[in-house]
Amino acid sequence: MRKTGRQTAAVYRLLPTPLLAGGTIVLCAMVAIPLLYIVFSSMNSDVEVARGAYFPTEFTLANYTKIWSTLPLGNGLLNSVMIAGLVAVVSSLLGIITAYVLVRFEFVGRITILRGLIGLQSVPGGLLLLPVFVLFASAGNYLGITVIGTYWGLFLAYLTFALPFSTWVMVTYLRGLPKELEEAARIDGASSLGVLFRIIFPLSWPGLVVSGVFSFLLGWNDVMFASVLTRPNTQTVAVVLQIFGSSAEGGALPLYGQMMAASLVCAAPVVILYLIFQRFLVGGMTAGGVK
Secondary structure, X not given: OOOOHHHHHHHHOOOOHHHHHHHHHHHHHHHHHHHHHHHHHHOOOHHHHHOOOOOOOOOOOHHHHXXXXXXXXXXXXXXXXXXXXXXXXXHHHHHHHHHHHHHHOOOOOHHHHHHHHHHHHOOXXXXXXXXXXXXXXXXXXXXXXXXXXXXXXXXXXXHHHHHHHHHHHHHHHHOOOOHHHHHHHHHOOOOHHHHHHHHHHHHOHHHHHHHHHHHHHHHHHOOHHHHHHOOOXXXXXXXXXXXXXXXXXXXXXXXXXXXXHHHHHHHHHHHHHHHHOHHHHHHHHHOOOOO
């Protein structure tokens, strides 16, 4: 007797249907209730939010217009998009080139480098904050180069953490690509660079998107390094939001409505990025990019 798809799924299901449905509802509620509170509070007055009101008595979009004059949100968004976007592009390109060398060529120290990539992922970022700051400050003193407070200084700090991750993602992805395509290209006379740019790059878009998106999120969500290595004109949106939240808390009437509106505006680019590259993200994380 042949099993149907529903019977096959029931065999591999670990939890009974009522318990699975109940757990799904609880998890969805844990995510949806805080998110809805942020949305409703962003369309409510500061007084009502301070009183603890969940639903606004009168829906208004005034908070979304006030935040652009209350805090330098536009400059922070521009800085974050520029720095995080550049980190995503550079780390993805360097990651696939490095991964191609590590996967397809044999040389002394190859295994050590691969193990080092894994080890670097376990180093907490807070542990490197002081050494990075001292290194950048020393570069300014001894080399006459201004690093702290510049865009490229923060870019280098983010690239330090994003590049090992991107390289390891592409290593695991390239291991799943068939070598026969590269061998056929070499028979036709293609060089190593020709194989990389004509064969590997077109086939690695899902892996590149995965590494690029995660590298972008690293720069977008960071507060610790950005608060130390930037100045007011180079601050990212995460730092701007943190400063606004700290200053608003100390006021006579906390600007909770504007804080919620600013949080949603800061989260919008990440959501849009995910929606655009959703197909590549799913393909990269299931077809060999992240296992």
